[in-house]
Amino acid sequence: MLRVVLTGSIATGKSTVLARFKERGIPVYSADAAVHALYAGEAVPLVETLFPGTVVDGAVDRAALSAALAREPGRLGELEEVIHPLVREKATTFMEEAEQKGAAMGVVEIPLFFENGATYTINKVIVTACDPEIQRQRVLARPGMTPAKFELMLSRQLSQAEKRRRADYVIDTSGSMDQTLAETDRVIAALETEAGA
Secondary structure (H helix, E strand, O other): OEEEEEEEOOOOOHHHHHHHHHHOOOOEEEHHHHHHHHHOOOOHHHHHHHOOOOEEOOEEOHHHHHHHHHHOHHHHHHHHHHHHHHHHHHHHHHHHHHHHOOOOEEEEEOOOOOOOOOOOOOOEEEEEEOOHHHHHHHHHOOOOOOHHHHHHHHHOOOOHHHHHHHOOEEEEOOOOHHHHHHHHHHHHHHHHHHHOO
16 A cells, blocks of 8 residues: 655645545545544543643643643643654554555645654655745634744744655645645546556
8 A cells, every 4th residue: 555644834735635635535644633633532631741721621722732832832842742652653553454444545644744753654745835925824814823823833844845855746735726636636646556546
């Protein structure tokens, strides 16, 4: 089975591209979705131990956790040391199960694939990218986002140019939705050829 990672900077269209793979019947896994599930399940006691008061009604309150990290930004690494191994384990299990079911290809979306040094068994890397001004507009349109918060996020991520350089495939999402989906379909076709699907 062809094991594919989808990555890219914030607001470059990863969710849109991943949804297209799913629509085409390709097994997909989202690290963001996995984190949401962990924050409602097995990561709850771990996060509460690290950041007391961030669990509300049995689940991690993301706003409370963000506030705690804003007060102590140097502790983000502690949170990542707890969460990233759990996400990695679930991604590995997803790939193994997809392969057992006979899938020709499986796609895992890992936003910080290059940054967190995770060791995944991967055959191909897709990077989503877009014009930096478009990225900025998309990010600042999100609820609760500020220019300072955006700059902090960017400072923790590799540049789009460097991610493009490391990619096997780049999907530019600067254009219309139709253009993005057409570009995604071209990449899917190329990967299916590689996978022998």
